Amino acid sequence: MHSENPTPGAQAPADVPDLDTDTLGNELEQLRHALANLREEALRERAELDNQRKRLVRDVDQARRFANEKLLSQLLPVLDSLEAGLAAAAGESGPLKDGLELTLRQLLKVGEDNGLAQLDPQGQAFDPEWHQAISQLASPGAAPGTVVQVFQKGYALNDRLLRPALVVVAAD
Structure with a gap:
């Protein structure tokens, strides 16, 4: 007797797309690139905040030195x-x-x-x-x-x- 019920794991469900290694590799590369861009942007933002803080300290010092x-x-x-x-x-x-x-x-x-x-x-x-x-x-x-x-x-x-x-x- 042959059963119509498939064995578990023998067939992929219809809602899971067929992913090949090339597609996964491309997506991984895109994610790595996006992560690198975000890290670079975070470094730029941190540097800009540091520069802004230094400018503020310098401006306050100048204002104090030349207030009179x-x-x-x-x-x-x-x-x-x-x-x-x-x-x-x-x-x-x-x-x-x-x-x-x-x-x-x-x-x-x-x-x-x-x-x-x-x-x-x-x-x-x-x-x-x-x-x-x-x-x-x-x-x-x-x-x-x-x-x-x-x-x-x-x-x-x-x-x-x-x-x-x-x-x-x-x-x-």
Whole structure:
């Protein structure tokens, strides 16, 4: 007697597609390629996040270092006026002059504590990055290109120029 019931596993069910090794190999290769792309994209995203974090830290640091730039820039004419007053009172002495000197020292100290540096290039080589030449003067005792007179001191805030020094340079 022959039975109509097939033995288990003898015949593939109709709903399972016939998969050959080439198809499986192609699908495996596609999945590997997709995985590699996803890993590469994840690395790029991680690098972008790291760069963004570094930019944010740098921007916050810059904002902190230069937060007082406007205020200190507006105080420069006050410093100039105090220095001009002291220069005018050079031959005098007394409490008024002492008060001017003390006020100037205190303002300069506050500026220095906040990153302000005074540029007084008298006798130094002219540097167009930090100095602005307003004229040249024949100076037999000075090397050509040397600052022989400072009309107005310059100032820098944390190594960034706020105002160049106005100078006279020894002629060639």
